[in-house]
Amino acid sequence: MGKLRFLLALWLGKLSIPALKITRHNGTDFPGSLAVRVCPDFLKYVGKPPVMVAVTGTNGKTTVSNMLVDILEAEGHHVLSNRAGSNITSGVSTAFIRNCDLLGRVKRCDMAVLEIDERSAPKIYPYVRPNYILITNLFRDSIMRNAHPGYIADILSRNLPRESKLILNADDLISCGVAEENDRCYFGIGRMPGDVTDCVNLLNDMRICPRCAGKLRYDYRRYHHIGHAVCESCGFHSPEADYLAEQVDLQARTMVVREKNGVQHPYDLITDSLFNIYNMMAVIAALRQLGLSHDTIRQRFAGTKILESRLSEESIGGVNVIMQMSKDKNALACSRNFDYIRSKPGRKELLVMMNCMGVSKNWSENPSWMYDTDFEFLNHDDIVQLVCAGPRARDYKLRLLLAGIPEEKIFLEDDEFKALDKLYLTPGDDVYILYGVDGTPLAFRVKARLKELLLAKGGQAQ
């Protein structure tokens, strides 16, 4: 009965694909959503490739998954992935439907790279049992959905398949504590010149030892709880990385990766942001586990880019317009972005519009996350103006004032398009548009309007 129901679900799912194409709804999760409604354990029966990698974690999982797929496909693998859909059960199911035949057998694909939402673990891992599960990191995320990182770590520990090998961030003691009985390897970044020992962030979620609740001392700390910690009471400490980035040079954009045998392998950085270097290290660790050589990985990275919707820039009329996704409700992601922005040279004007548009009409966004976020990083001489816009503009203004930012730098405008009129748009300035996940379409419309304004002023796009 189960198999029959599965086939019915599969066929309905497959039939829906051309129907969606005709109605121009291609790319949605509907096929998987329909299949799971008909057959709740659809994922149990559908065929899987021989090698599967799951990517999960709070931040970076889309970036890491996309890089993995790009590199593996460039190496000639046929990779089943859910990059076109969501990272929950319906999106994963859709990816399988698109890549199996009418009997549910996997077609062509010899590998799968699946981005999997942490909270979907109980619904996916009973049926999809990856050879490798990569956890990028565990930080605070949406208060409403994810509560706190310990809660997510607990969900993962309860649901990850025992046989999956974990690829973990050695510098993140929260994810290191997941499913402690599973085989594992670690990636990390060694001590860097800018590291500190005391936490300079508001979020600091690993202050006590997971074994004895004693105080943790950090030999070095990169940001938040990311670093190398030792328990002063019982001696517990962060694990040593199997793949360790050393000699990271952000200016020259180079690093070396040292494996446990001591051999060092040079790499060019594809980014100058620390959190994306962690993403690179996660990819290197996963690809090494899959048997790729460092030479191959290094060459393939040369053709890899960070997803443009998250960070892109365009010079228009002497003004550098930078689209920077800063996930609303995600204090860590915003803090990292603010730290990055302040580290960049030159004058900056900021349009602060990380509003959760999805709830702005019917509910009301909880601004608590703003008080976990290091807005203090934006209190910087180079940041000459901050225009707060959208439904939570007043909350942003108050938070910026509390961060010590002079009131004369802060501007308020409810309407995101009218907010553009308040920007100085001084030639030579970097203008950052900071937007949240579901505010992406709006942010790009705002950017298009900004481009019109700048071009009308006589500028040219480059």
Added chain:
Amino acid sequence: MRAEILFPEVCNLYGDLQNVYYLQRCCPSLEIVETDLKSKPRFPEEDVTLVFMGSTTEQGLKLAADALRPYREAIAEKVDAGQLFLATGNALDILGDAIDSDAAERIDGLGLLPTRAEYHMMQRHNSFFVGKFEDMDIVGFKSLFGHSHGMGDALFDTVKGVGRDGTPQSGEGFRRGGLMATYLIGPLLILNPPLCKWLLRQMGADDTLAFEEAAMDSYRKRLSEFMEPGRSWKY
């Protein structure tokens, strides 16, 4: 004047600690002392104007309850005598009788509040709240794994949203002497300038707020938004 933050290494979720830091911005002479899990709380024996305990993890609930248990009687005496003590989010549950969870063993609370919490770890409750406290409108948010079922004076009357037991009929939080415990999370005092002013007066401080105009502007906007008829309190 002194505020004591209990167990900031674990009771620090959702920006709750900013309540105390905001009080200090309003009243710069306020000294803040932080007491960790391995240290003896100061307020049972020393002069502390306000004790604060914020939201925590499920592991933190047990650690905090265990750390406070030796001082249970002293805490009861102090709050009954008017010691100001503000607990936000699930810190309320540390002060109740017990926490029952569908995913973990029961945690015994301090029994200072006659109530029992029940957690369902895969069913998170998210809502906004409008309430009344004396003549003030209170706004806030809840993000919880459960509610509390018990007796005792409520801290806020519920106008829109749910009270402490998860129903619109119940009051929100508990009040016992100087103890104020609410399930509302986050920067409650920043979101509620009138309440913050009231608390500053209770503490014997001047009630001028830091960035009062911006705080009131934000508060008025939120209150009017919450009260819009088409706006549902439940996420």
